[in-house]
Amino acid sequence: MDSNASHGPALFATAASPDIVAPGVPVRTTCPYCGVGCGVLATPDGRGGATISGDLAHPANAGRLCSKGSALGETLGLETRLLHPFVDGVQTNWARALDQVAKRLQAVRAAHGPGAIAFYLSGQLLTEDYYVANKLAKGFIGTPHVDTNSRLCMASSVAGHRRAFGADVVPQCYDDLELADLVVLAGSNAAWCHPILYQRIQTARGERGVRVVNIDPRRTATCEGSDLHLPIRPGTDAILWCGLLVRLAERGLLDTLFIDAHTRGFSEALGGARTIAPTLEAIATKCGLPREDIELFYEWFSATPRVVSCYSQGVNQSAQGTDKVNAIINCHLATGRIGKPGSGPLSLTGQPNAMGGREVGGLANMLAAHMGFSEGERDRVRRFWDAPNLVAGEGLKAVQMFEAVAEGRIKALWVMGTNPAVSLPRADAMRDGLARLELLVVSENVAGNDTIRHAHVRLPAAAWGEKDGTVTNSERRVSRQRAFLPLPARARPDWWMLCEVARRLGYGEAFAYRSAADIFDEHARLSGFENEGMRAFDISGIAGATGEAFQRLEPFQWPLRPGSPPAERLFADGGFFTEDRKARFVTIAPPRVSAAVSAEWPFVLNTGRIRDQWHTMTRTGLSPRLAIHIAEPFVEIHPDDAACLQLEQGTLAKVETVDGSAVLRVLVNRGQQSGTLFVPIHWSAENSSAGRIGALVQPATDPFSGQPEAKATPACIGRHPVGAFGFLLSRQPIQLGEAAYWAHARAPFGHVVNFALNEPRNGWTAWLRATLPEGEHMSFQDAMAGTYRAAVLRAGRLEAVLFVGADPKLPSPEWLKSRFALAAIPASERRDLLAGTPVEGTTDDGPVVCVCFQVGAKRIEAAAAAGNCSVEKIGRQLGAGTNCGSCIPELRRLLASSGVVRDLA
Numbered sequence: 001m002d003s004n005a006s007h008g009p010a011l012f013a014t015a016a017s018p019d020i021v022a023p024g025v026p027v028r029t030t031c032p033y034c035g036v037g038c039g040v041l042a043t044p045d046g047r048g049g050a051t052i053s054g055d056l057a058h059p060a061n062a063g064r065l066c067s068k069g070s071a072l073g074e075t076l077g078l079e080t081r082l083l084h085p086f087v088d089g090v091q092t093n094w095a096r097a098l099d100q101v102a103k104r105l106q107a108v109r110a111a112h113g114p115g116a117i118a119f120y121l122s123g124q125l126l127t128e129d130y131y132v133a134n135k136l137a138k139g140f141i142g143t144p145h146v147d148t149n150s151r152l153c154m155a156s157s158v159a160g161h162r163r164a165f166g167a168d169v170v171p172q173c174y175d176d177l178e179l180a181d182l183v184v185l186a187g188s189n190a191a192w193c194h195p196i197l198y199q200r201i202q203t204a205r206g207e208r209g210v211r212v213v214n215i216d217p218r219r220t221a222t223c224e225g226s227d228l229h230l231p232i233r234p235g236t237d238a239i240l241w242c243g244l245l246v247r248l249a250e251r252g253l254l255d256t257l258f259i260d261a262h263t264r265g266f267s268e269a270l271g272g273a274r275t276i277a278p279t280l281e282a283i284a285t286k287c288g289l290p291r292e293d294i295e296l297f298y299e300w301f302s303a304t305p306r307v308v309s310c311y312s313q314g315v316n317q318s319a320q321g322t323d324k325v326n327a328i329i330n331c332h333l334a335t336g337r338i339g340k341p342g343s344g345p346l347s348l349t350g351q352p353n354a355m356g357g358r359e360v361g362g363l364a365n366m367l368a369a370h371m372g373f374s375e376g377e378r379d380r381v382r383r384f385w386d387a388p389n390l391v392a393g394e395g396l397k398a399v400q401m402f403e404a405v406a407e408g409r410i411k412a413l414w415v416m417g418t419n420p421a422v423s424l425p426r427a428d429a430m431r432d433g434l435a436r437l438e439l440l441v442v443s444e445n446v447a448g449n450d451t452i453r454h455a456h457v458r459l460p461a462a463a464w465g466e467k468d469g470t471v472t473n474s475e476r477r478v479s480r481q482r483a484f485l486p487l488p489a490r491a492r493p494d495w496w497m498l499c500e501v502a503r504r505l506g507y508g509e510a511f512a513y514r515s516a517a518d519i520f521d522e523h524a525r526l527s528g529f530e531n532e533g534m535r536a537f538d539i540s541g542i543a544g545a546t547g548e549a550f551q552r553l554e555p556f557q558w559p560l561r562p563g564s565p566p567a568e569r570l571f572a573d574g575g576f577f578t579e580d581r582k583a584r585f586v587t588i589a590p591p592r593v594s595a596a597v598s599a600e601w602p603f604v605l606n607t608g609r610i611r612d613q614w615h616t617m618t619r620t621g622l623s624p625r626l627a628i629h630i631a632e633p634f635v636e637i638h639p640d641d642a643a644c645l646q647l648e649q650g651t652l653a654k655v656e657t658v659d660g661s662a663v664l665r666v667l668v669n670r671g672q673q674s675g676t677l678f679v680p681i682h683w684s685a686e687n688s689s690a691g692r693i694g695a696l697v698q699p700a701t702d703p704f705s706g707q708p709e710a711k712a713t714p715a716c717i718g719r720h721p722v723g724a725f726g727f728l729l730s731r732q733p734i735q736l737g738e739a740a741y742w743a744h745a746r747a748p749f750g751h752v753v754n755f756a757l758n759e760p761r762n763g764w765t766a767w768l769r770a771t772l773p774e775g776e777h778m779s780f781q782d783a784m785a786g787t788y789r790a791a792v793l794r795a796g797r798l799e800a801v802l803f804v805g806a807d808p809k810l811p812s813p814e815w816l817k818s819r820f821a822l823a824a825i826p827a828s829e830r831r832d833l834l835a836g837t838p839v840e841g842t843t844d845d846g847p848v849v850c851v852c853f854q855v856g857a858k859r860i861e862a863a864a865a866a867g868n869c870s871v872e873k874i875g876r877q878l879g880a881g882t883n884c885g886s887c888i889p890e891l892r893r894l895l896a897s898s899g900v901v902r903d904l905a
């Protein structure tokens with residue numbers, strides 16, 4: 001099948017992407033980070049690198065990329081890659097490694113049954129990898145235990161969609177964000193986590209006056225572009241949305257025609273909502289919001305037919321996440337605002353291919369192609385796959401799967417492209433549980449992370465830039481990820497490894513794929529197999545595409561049925577995927593208090609992402625540019641709480657929960673609610689002494705989705721006293737493993753280590769001095785003050801700078817960082833190095849705000865003081881904010897405040 005004739009937008013480009021990638025020839029691919037799924041143009045340089053730009057032709061981003069996407073070119077090096085297979089710590093060849101995987105899996109199955117084997121997959125995998133893993137496990141090995149890190153990210157949205165629509169369908173598309181008159185962001189720091197969508201919203205806000213409401217306990221960067229911020233009490237979102245449903249009913253603003261024709265369960269849902277949110281006063285009290293702000297939100301929602309409600313991890317990652325999703329969807333169903341241009345609910349997915357994983361059945365409670373485990377569905381899949389061992393029902397979801405590992409019920413686990421030893425709740429216990437496995441296989445592209453170090457078998461997987469296949473973004477748009485670099489050393493695609501193991505287990509015939517195109521074609525055919533319009537996920541309109549056509553495949557949205565154009569939106573006229581084709585209102589259960597704070601655990605711990613890092617930093621951590629913005633793990637706390645606990649800005653705090661602890665830099669922030677803490681999820685044992693946030697998170701899960709409650713763990717916080725604080729800037733990596741605290745980050749000149757030491761008064765001087773590289777050493781010491789400073793030059797060039805003091809308020813490292821760019825430090829400047837203050841004629845830019853143009857806060861403030869007091873003027877003057885735009889919210893905040901916004905190095 002290779003025709004564009006019967007479809008709307010062209011499905012295939014007229015010019016083929018080259019089979020063999022040539023230097024200088026751009027390749028159209030997709031960003032591997034968030035669920036926006038931006039199109040990327042990668043132009044290989046012939047030396048293993050590539051220049052990166054946004055793909056103007058991709059509908060998700062029209063050429064724009066955020067800071068993370070723009071820095072992809074800095075993450076392509078091989079220095080941290082796993083490049084050869086290893087078995088029991090010994091490098092080996094593929095044949096032996098695969099033989100061992102098959103033999104050991106077979107042994108576990110023979111001794112304990114197939115249910116002792118599990119697969120833990122990732123929203124970073126391509127759909128084709130996911131498809132083969134799921135087929136091998138659920139159809140041939142016969143284990144239902146296949147789950148994915150997407151369980152931690154959007155499982156509550158999946159469950160909410162299935163309850164309301166009968167299928168896991170996102171009814172809207174991104175264009176709706178520009179067509180709406182009101183955009184509600186619920187539990188979404190889109191400015192940092194979905195930056196390109198946030199920019200699309202902000203453009204519409206600037207051009208058309210689109211209103212933005214932001215529902216989030218924290219005042220985040222997203223608030224800088226919002227018209228109303230509702231700092232809701234954690235865990236009370238469902239009350240707010242139930243109150244809206246009640247208000248819509250009271251004011252006669254329901255779409256009764258839509259309700260009658262296309263839905264069921266409205267009366268019960270409304271009755272339940274009235275119980276939960278009887279009056280505005282009750283809502284205000286329970287949600288901790290000003291009554292007039294709730295009133296305003298309800299008024300805007302009521303009066304605006306074109307409203308898109310976006311929800312993300314703040315809603316999903318909750319022990320009541322599914323009910324929260326359904327409380328939002330209920331309001332849209334009640335007003336008939338669904339599937340229409342600029343009007344409907346829109347789940348913002350965290351990962352690039354979480355949606356693709358859902359399509360193939362990568363979740364433990366789905367089978368394949370959106371089918372479940374009814375007898376009819378199982379029979380259909382069994383016949384299609386000719387599967388000898390099709391599973392009988394659902395498997396263990398992520399948290400339960402790793403509990404089974406820790407308890408010894410799962411004996412063999414294959415982890416693909418994810419780092420559960422960092423990211424799971426109770427991460428320390430989960431990591432320790434890996435030791436009980438008889439077989440841990442990890443297919444990865446990095447040689448070291450917290451998970452792979454426990455593996456019996458390490459398989460070198462293809463990385464972004466080498467992979468070939470498809471991903472599906474948050475608007476159901478399937479896009480190609482194309483290889484633009486050759487596979488290095490022994491690295492291979494995940495699907496290839498799975499097929500080789502399948503062959504060794506005796507299933508070669510069912511896994512005889514020659515390419516990703518073969519797998520995609522089977523996936524497309526299964527989606528349409530005995531479908532007859534009953535299953536939402538159907539891309540059989542593209543089944544039969546040749547390998548050459550697969551190369552030219554353009555981004556398209558599903559469903560894509562034979563002879564029909566792809567569907568931009570669904571459900572405007574009903575047609576849900578329940579048995580009677582009607583949507584279901586869901587009666588929301590009264591919210592439980594998910595974070596049981598107490599005298600011992602008085603804080604609610606919230607977790608989340610930062611602007612320039614992705615997951616556990618195995619890729620974004622390689623980019624010096626991205627590490628500049630925030631270089632170490634931190635805990636945000638309200639000024640009143642900080643004062644009460646004598647926690648000062650820049651000191652260290654120990655955060656503890658029932659399950660673990662972390663030591664983090666204190667960031668006092670008025671945007672944090674009193675009684676709550678915020679910590680970022682990205683740091684691991686690879687780059688910090690005690691920044692593993694997963695270790696703190698409780699294992700409570702949502703009863704419908706199995707998604708962990710990552711936003712509200714009871715916690716306590718206290719000072720973490722140390723004798724001295726310091727930073728080390730160095731061209732070469734230097735380990736400070738003996739320090740009481742350390743966090744390592746890349747920098748354009750080399751490496752930055754922020755650290756703290758236990759002993760006061762220079763007891764550590766000799767040890768620290770010994771860690772410095774060889775060269776011409778200069779130092780300054782004040783034993784009484786506990787101060788030590790050193791610089792190392794080699795042939796006049798700066799090699800390292802070390803500052804230690806009793807106080808965390810050390811001189812700013814920013815000017816010192818700029819000295820690494822000099823071929824030689826002028827003799828007149830040498831003494832200034834130890835002072836840490838800019839010499840005359842040079843400047844200290846302050847902490848970097850715009851990573852694209854390396855513009856610091858002090859330079860922005862100076863430009864603003866000189867009259868450039870708008871984002872546009874700053875952009876014209878300094879370039880800041882004019883490339884990826886990710887820093888624009890921070891620019892706005894800087895301009896709005898006269899002081900320095902943050903002190904983190």
Ligand code: SF4
Pocket residue numbers: 031032033034035036037038061064065066067068069070194195196197
């Ligand atoms: Fe990648 Fe940024 Fe686009 Fe997300 S918004 S897909 S991280 S470029």
